[in-house]
Amino acid sequence: xxxxxxxxxxxxxxxxxxxxxxxxxxxxxxxxxxxxxxxxxxxxxxxxxxxxxxxxxxxxxxxxxxxxxxxxxxxxxxxxxxxxxxxxxxxxxxxxxxxxxxxxxxxxxxxxxxxxxxx
Amino acid sequence: xxxxxxxxxxxxxxxxxxxxxxxxxxxxxxxxxxxxxxxxxxxxxxxxxxxxxxxxxxxxxxxxxxxxxxxxxxxxxxxxxxxxxxxxxxxxxxxxxxxxxxxxxxxxxxx
Amino acid sequence: xxxxxxxxxxxxxxxxxxxxxxxxxxxxxxxxxxxxxxxxxxxxxxxxxxxxxxxxxxxxxxxxxxxxxxxxxxxxxxxxxxxxxxxxxxxxxxxxxxxxxxxxxxxxxxxxxxxxxxxxxxxxxxxxxxxxxxxxxxxxxxxxxxxxxxxxxxxxxxxxxxxxxxxxxxxxxxxxxxxxxxxxxxxxxxxxxxxxxxxxxxxxxxxxxxxxxxxxxxxxxxxxxxxxxxxxxxxxxxxxxxxxxxxxxxxxxxxxxxxxxxxxxxxxxxxxxxxxxxxxxxxxxxxxxxxxxxxxxxxxxxxxxxxxxxxxxxxxxxxxxxxxxxxxxxxxxxxxxxxxxxxxxxxxxxxxxxxxxxxxxxxxxxxxxxxxxxxxxxxxxxxxxxxxxxxxxxxxxxxxxxxxxxxxxxxxxxxxxxxxxxxxxxxxxxxxxxxxxxxxxxxxxxxxxxxxxxxxxxxxxxxxxxxxxxxxxxxxxxxxxxxxxxxxxxxxxxxxxxxxxxxxxxxxxxxxxxxxxxxxx
Amino acid sequence: xxxxxxxxxxxxxxxxxxxxxxxxxxxxxxxxxxxxxxxxxxxxxxxxxxxxxxxxxxxxxxxxxxxxxxxxxxxxxxxxxxxxxxxxxx
Amino acid sequence: xxxxxxxxxxxxxxxxxxxxxxxxxxxxxxxxxxxxxxxxxxxxxxxxxxxxxxxxxxxxxxxxxxxxxxxxxxxxxxxxxxxxxxxxxxxxxxxxxxxxxxxxxxxxxxxxxxxxxxxxxxxxxxxxxxxxxxxxxxxxxxxxxxxxxxxxxxxxxx
Numbered sequence: 001x002x003x004x005x006x007x008x009x010x011x012x013x014x015x016x017x018x019x020x021x022x023x024x025x026x027x028x029x030x031x032x033x034x035x036x037x038x039x040x041x042x043x044x045x046x047x048x049x050x051x052x053x054x055x056x057x058x059x060x061x062x063x064x065x066x067x068x069x070x071x072x073x074x075x076x077x078x079x080x081x082x083x084x085x086x087x088x089x090x091x092x093x094x095x096x097x098x099x100x101x102x103x104x105x106x107x108x109x110x111x112x113x114x115x116x117x118x119x
Numbered sequence: 120x121x122x123x124x125x126x127x128x129x130x131x132x133x134x135x136x137x138x139x140x141x142x143x144x145x146x147x148x149x150x151x152x153x154x155x156x157x158x159x160x161x162x163x164x165x166x167x168x169x170x171x172x173x174x175x176x177x178x179x180x181x182x183x184x185x186x187x188x189x190x191x192x193x194x195x196x197x198x199x200x201x202x203x204x205x206x207x208x209x210x211x212x213x214x215x216x217x218x219x220x221x222x223x224x225x226x227x228x229x230x
Numbered sequence: 231x232x233x234x235x236x237x238x239x240x241x242x243x244x245x246x247x248x249x250x251x252x253x254x255x256x257x258x259x260x261x262x263x264x265x266x267x268x269x270x271x272x273x274x275x276x277x278x279x280x281x282x283x284x285x286x287x288x289x290x291x292x293x294x295x296x297x298x299x300x301x302x303x304x305x306x307x308x309x310x311x312x313x314x315x316x317x318x319x320x321x322x323x324x325x326x327x328x329x330x331x332x333x334x335x336x337x338x339x340x341x342x343x344x345x346x347x348x349x350x351x352x353x354x355x356x357x358x359x360x361x362x363x364x365x366x367x368x369x370x371x372x373x374x375x376x377x378x379x380x381x382x383x384x385x386x387x388x389x390x391x392x393x394x395x396x397x398x399x400x401x402x403x404x405x406x407x408x409x410x411x412x413x414x415x416x417x418x419x420x421x422x423x424x425x426x427x428x429x430x431x432x433x434x435x436x437x438x439x440x441x442x443x444x445x446x447x448x449x450x451x452x453x454x455x456x457x458x459x460x461x462x463x464x465x466x467x468x469x470x471x472x473x474x475x476x477x478x479x480x481x482x483x484x485x486x487x488x489x490x491x492x493x494x495x496x497x498x499x500x501x502x503x504x505x506x507x508x509x510x511x512x513x514x515x516x517x518x519x520x521x522x523x524x525x526x527x528x529x530x531x532x533x534x535x536x537x538x539x540x541x542x543x544x545x546x547x548x549x550x551x552x553x554x555x556x557x558x559x560x561x562x563x564x565x566x567x568x569x570x571x572x573x574x575x576x577x578x579x580x581x582x583x584x585x586x587x588x589x590x591x592x593x594x595x596x597x598x599x600x601x602x603x604x605x606x607x608x609x610x611x612x613x614x615x616x617x618x619x620x621x622x623x624x625x626x627x628x629x630x631x632x633x634x635x636x637x638x639x640x641x642x643x644x645x646x647x648x649x650x651x652x653x654x655x656x657x658x659x660x661x662x663x664x665x666x667x668x669x670x671x672x673x674x675x676x677x678x679x680x681x682x683x684x685x686x687x688x689x690x691x692x693x694x695x696x697x698x699x700x701x702x703x704x705x706x707x708x709x710x711x712x713x714x715x716x717x718x719x720x721x722x723x724x725x726x727x728x729x730x731x732x733x734x735x736x737x738x739x740x741x742x743x744x745x746x747x748x749x750x751x
Numbered sequence: 752x753x754x755x756x757x758x759x760x761x762x763x764x765x766x767x768x769x770x771x772x773x774x775x776x777x778x779x780x781x782x783x784x785x786x787x788x789x790x791x792x793x794x795x796x797x798x799x800x801x802x803x804x805x806x807x808x809x810x811x812x813x814x815x816x817x818x819x820x821x822x823x824x825x826x827x828x829x830x831x832x833x834x835x836x837x838x839x840x841x
Numbered sequence: 842x843x844x845x846x847x848x849x850x851x852x853x854x855x856x857x858x859x860x861x862x863x864x865x866x867x868x869x870x871x872x873x874x875x876x877x878x879x880x881x882x883x884x885x886x887x888x889x890x891x892x893x894x895x896x897x898x899x900x901x902x903x904x905x906x907x908x909x910x911x912x913x914x915x916x917x918x919x920x921x922x923x924x925x926x927x928x929x930x931x932x933x934x935x936x937x938x939x940x941x942x943x944x945x946x947x948x949x950x951x952x953x954x955x956x957x958x959x960x961x962x963x964x965x966x967x968x969x970x971x972x973x974x975x976x977x978x979x980x981x982x983x984x985x986x987x988x989x990x991x992x993x994x995x996x997x998x999x
Contacts, residue, residue, distance in 0.1 A: 003779035003780045003781065003782075004774065004775055004779060004780065005780070006780045007774040007775075007777060007780065008771070008774070010774065011767065011770045011771050011774055014417070014770065015763070015766075015767045015770070018213075018217070018410075018763065018766075019763070021210060021213050021406070021410065022210050022213060022214055022217070022759050022763065023210070023756075023759065024210075025210075027402075030209065030210070030406065034406065034409055034410060034413075037410065037413050038409075038413055041413050041416050041417050041420070044417060044420050045416075045420050045423075047780060048420055048423060048424045048777070048783065049783070049789070050780060050781050050783075051781060051782075051783060051786075052781035052782065054781075056806075056875060057792075057793050057796075057804075057805035057806060058803055058804045058805065058806070058873075058874065058875060059796075059797060059803040059804075059805075059951070059954065059955055059956055060803040060804070060873045060874055060955075060956065060957070060958045061955065061957065061958070062954070062955035064955070066955075068793065068794065068954070069786075069789075069790040069793045069794055072793050072805070074783060074786060074789035075789060075792055075793065075796075075805040075806045075808075075809045076309075076423075076429075076788065076789050076792065076809055076814075077420075077423070078806045078809075079806055079809035079810045079814055079817070080371055080419075080423075080817075082806075082810060082821075082879060083371075083375060083810075083817050083818070083820075083821045084416060086821045086824060086825060086879060087375070087378045087821065087824050089825075089828070089981070090378075090382055090824045090825055090827065090828035091378070091381075091382060091405065091409045091828075093828050093832055093984045093988070094382055094385060094386060094405060094828055094831050094832060094835075095402070095405055095406070095409075096988065097831075097832050097835045097836065097987075097988055097991075098385075098389060098398055098401055098402045098405070098835065099402070100988070100991060100992060101389075101392060101398050101835060102395070102398050102399060102402060105395035105398060106395055106399075111208055111209055111210055112208055114209075114399055114402075115206065115207030115208055115399075116207070116395065116396050116399060117207055117396055117399055117400055117403075117469075117470045117473070117474070117547075118205050118206060118207025119202050119205045119207070119538075119541075119542075122723070123647055123650065123651070123722050123723060123726070125578050125582075125650065125651050125654035125655065126574055126575055126578050126654065126655070126658075127575075127654055127657075127658065128650075128654055130641075130646070130647065130650050130722075132641065132642040132647075132719060132720045132721070132722070133720070135641050135642050136642060136720075179688075179689045180617050180688060180689050180691065181684075181688065182613075182614040182684070183543065183613035183614050183680060183681070183683075183684030183685075184541075184543050184613070184614055186680045186683065186684065187540060187676070187680060190540070191540065191541055194537070197537060198537075198541065201534065201537065201538060204463065205466060205538070207466075207470075209402070209403050209406050209407070211466075211755075212403060212406070212407050212464075212466050212467055213406065213407060213410055214755070214758075214759050214762070215463045215464050215466070216407065216410070216411065216453070216454075216457055216464050217759075217762050217763065217766055218463075218758070218762045219453050219456075219457075219463070219464060219527075220414075220449065220450070220453050220762075220766055221761075221762040221763075221765040221766045221769075222762075223449045223452075223453060223523065224446070224449055224765060224766060224769040225765065226519070226523065227445045227446075227448065227449050227519075228442075228445070228769060230511045230512065230514065230519055240929060240935065243929070243935035244935075247922060247925070247926065247935065250819070250823060250922060251919070251922050251926075253823075253826070254826065254915050254918040254919045254922060255915070255919065256915075257830075257911055257912060257914075257915045258912060258915050258916075258919075261908075261912070297935075298934065299815060299816045299934065299935055299936040300812055300813065300815055300928070300934060300935075300936040300937055300938060301934060301937070302933065302934055305791075306791075307787045307788040307791045308788065309788055309791060309792055309813045310813055310814070311813075311814055311815075311816045311817065345837065345838075345839065346834050346837040346839075349830045349831075349833055349834035349837070350834070352826075352830045353827065353830055353831065353834070356823060356826070356827050356830070359823070360820075360823075363820070371814075371817060372816060372817055372820070375817050375820035375821065375824075376820060378820075378824060379820060379823055379824055379827060382824060382827050382828060382831060383827045383831070385831065386827065386830065386831030386834055386835065389831075389834075389835055390834065392834075392835055392837070392839060393839050398835075421773070421777070424777045424778060424783075425777075425784075425785070426785060427783070427784075427785035427786055427787055427788050427789065428788060441776070442772075442773065442776055443773055443776050443777070446769065446770075446773045797950070797951050797952075797953050797954075797956075798950060798953065799938075799941070800938055800941050800963070800964060800966065801938075801941040801942060801947075801948070801949065801950045801951060801962045801963050801964050801966075802872045802873075802941075802951075802962060802963045802964070802966055803872065803873050803951055803956060803958070803962065804871070804872050804873060804874065804875070804877075806875075806877075807871050807872050807877050807963075807966055807970070808872075808966065810877060811877075811965075811966045811969045811970070812936070812938050812964075812965075812966060815925065815936040815969070816935075816936060818921075818969070818973070819921065819922065819925065819936075821879075822917075822918055822921055822973055822976055823918070825914075825976060825977060825980040825981075826914060826915075826918050826976070826980065828980070828984065829911060829914055829979075829980045829983055829984060830911075832983075832984050832987055832988065833907065833911060833983070833987060836987050836988070836991045
């Protein structure tokens with residue numbers, strides 16, 4: 001159980017974010033919810049790549065006595081997380097600017113009132 | 120070469136065009152029988168609605184949403200349900216996604 | 231090694247790199263001259279089309295091609311990103327580039343009056359590049375990256391008419407729904423990576439064992455990609471965004487949506503190809519389960535799409551609901567071919583579905599172009615407000631009739647050829663499904679006859695006395711699509727033999743997809 | 752409670768249960784099972800790419816195309832934000 | 842927004858060059874130490890965001906043309922894709938690392954195992970880091986600036 005706690009945190013974060021998207025009514029809170037989901041997924045990727053007592057996979061001034069591949073954490077999930085973080089930034093920027101504009105046009109941030117497009 | 124086989128039937132556009140062309144010729148021939156009674160610029164060609172003069176175009180305009188009135192009224196229950204489904208609320212869009220996700224999780228988890 | 235060989239060898243990378251390069255160049259060029267910018271965009275698409283043609287001739291003749299980024303040869307653990315181009319990818323990128331070309335020709339006069347066009351052309355090129363990337367890539371994470379690009383870019387393009395609040399609303403809905411979807415895809419990729427330490431589709435397909443995690447991954451991928459393709463009841467973003475995006479962009483967004491549909495095909499047929507044909511649960515083969523789930527969703531899509539389209543008052547929204555129904559037809563066909571995997575009519579169903587994919591893009595695209603022309607001429611969106619336009623817009627009327635007949639599946643247009651294959655094969659699986667599909671197709675005809683009556687026939691309203699015919703470039707774009715529709719309708723066999731049949735074979739033959747990578751080490 | 756809240760809570764709970772159940776089937780934290788690809792990268796980053804930093808070598812060399820996509824995403828976001836905040840002529 | 846108090850402005854003025862230097866250091870040493878183009882670019886861009894907060898978005902918006910920033914971003918992107926295309930020319934594959942092991946610029950192959958930092962390694966990676974760095978600095982800065990300016994204006998458009 002104890003070694004699954006990071007994964008449980010991942011699922012917790014994903015579903016906290018999903019809760020915000022499903023049950024909150026403020027657009028900003030929905031955006032925050034999506035951001036939290038994204039952090040959860042990033043945490044998931046990073047968690048997958050950890051090796052017990054591993055160091056960063058960088059050879060510059062490596063601590064002496066580190067076994068070469070076994071003592072280092074996996075590099076691929078870190079690269080994927082980096083990509084995913086940048087994607088998150090882009091999505092966040094676009095969503096927030098849309099929210100700003102929607103507030104100008106509709107005069108409200110309540111998701112139940114922003115539904116001129118229906119049926 | 121132009122025949123589309125489906126395993127149980129076939130479809131040939133060229134054959135179809137040929138048949139339509141023959142039908143058109145036949146119809147054109149039949150149409151020719153009625154031509155001699157038609158006279159231009161007489162009362163015959165004027166449009167009347169129930170014996171009255173034709174109203175102006177604005178009043179004649181049947182709006183698109185009034186078409187198929189009978190169909191939509193008879194399916195009123197279906198439309199009410201579907202309108203209720205399309206709320207336009209973003210949270211509901213995500214909720215439908217999660218519903219399908221949960222249902223398929225259940226189906227695949229049990230199977 | 232001739233120059234041609236060299237070009238063909240690097241074509242997969244260049245097909246994505248050239249539009250990207252053009253997109254990066256666009257802000258610089260549009261500071262110089264506006265006409266130059268339009269010409270640059272068009273010529274970039276033409277160049278991409280040329281490379282696609284080169285690649286297509288080679289792949290269709292000689293089988294799948296690999297392109298490894300950053301190395302000449304494959305190495306044992308698949309660390310590098312691969313592009314794997316088989317006939318299915320060729321089929322998809324051909325459709326995408328045709329749609330892109332038509333959209334750019336159409337935008338030449340349609341977008342003329344608007345400002346912010348340098349951003350518009352940049353985003354359009356990015357959307358094309360990302361769609362092409364999704365269709366060519368052989369790496370799951372790369373697929374996710376391109377999916378996210380297409381999501382962000384589509385969102386920005388949907389919001390192009392920023393002075394309308396509805397466009398912003400549609401864009402916001404689109405980005406919320408698709409970014410959540412994309413995050414779930416990333417989670418699924420994480421699960422795959424955790425189990426097999428690979429991101430390559432072929433490697434994963436070889437080692438996939440259908441454990442519980444793999445089931446979760448399958449559900450996540452199919453549901454998210456199905457949502458992005460517009461399956462009911464996850465379709466609600468689609469009418470919003472199609473209805474509010476500029477019609478020229480809608481054409482390319484249809485391409486991106488079809489790329490998601492291609493993702494569903496790739497996941498089911500290739501990634502889970504081994505599992506599909508071998509695994510059994512409780513005496514029920516997996517393919518029957520997956521196939522019937524898709525069929526159920528597809529039938530709901532067809533019915534809901536058609537019924538909702540009937541009562542729409544906004545023309546573009548109406549066409550968008552028709553597009554939902556058309557997506558339903560495609561899913562019906564592939565669901566049938568999955569459920570009946572191995573039987574002779576499964577192949578027919580798959581071919582019908584793929585041909586319908588092409589036809590759907592053309593027909594719905596044509597209708598959107600016509601709707602855009604009406605909007606351009608009258609500045610009205612609602613059907614109630616327009617009437618009697620056939621008097622002044624003769625060519626547009628003709629193109630609308632072609633689109634109407636094609637989308638309703640009337641012979642001899644292209645919609646009939648694919649729907650014919652779908653009806654015939656679905657009938658052998660279950661006659662009721664086929665009858666429902668035919669009835670909904672008839673209803674579709676009724677809907678568009680109503681639109682035809684409301685918009686083109688009827689009395690001439692006083693406001694539309696001096697409505698002008700659409701400009702020449704828009705007519706040219708519509709004419710191109712209409713010509714393609716008639717051509718495919720008259721000679722379906724040519725398209726089926728050259729493009730659709732190899733694509734269907736490549737999809738079913740997942741062993742070849744895997745061995746192209748694994749055997750190359 | 753509204754009907755929507757009940758339905759949402761129900762499906763939310765089902766999805767959460769399946770996610771929670773699935774993560775316990777992954778390898779435990781800190782003990783990745785299958786590491787052939789990553790060990791290959793760590794072992795070869797210095798002689799193949801000439802880089803001490805394995806993460807950078809993955810980001811820019813082994814999976815450089817992803818990074819191109821990532822750069823494209825920032826570019827797209829900038830174009831999108833500038834387009835959304837453009838001035839519209841009345 | 843008219844900017845914050847004098848204390849904040851002075852502090853930011855002092856801190857800003859250091860943030861810049863640190864960010865550029867992270868970009869330049871991306872192939873040797875943790876970091877790289879994205880991280881360093883984000884650091885520099887957050888320094889610029891600090892400037893926007895302290896001095897007010899209008900003050901910065903008047904002095905820096907967003908069009909020019911966007912052009913810089915384009916140039917960064919073009920540089921990145923150009924390096925990748927140079928790989929196509931010199932090592933016959935897209936994204937080929939044609940400089941690694943060539944003993945030219947950044948071409949030294951480091952010794953295997955733990956080594957000291959040597960700037961002259963990494964092949965095309967430092968070049969890509971620089972291109973991405975320029976791109977991220979310009980991109981994030983322009984996003985922050987435009988959004989801050991738009992939210993400070995009463996009437997932005999229409």
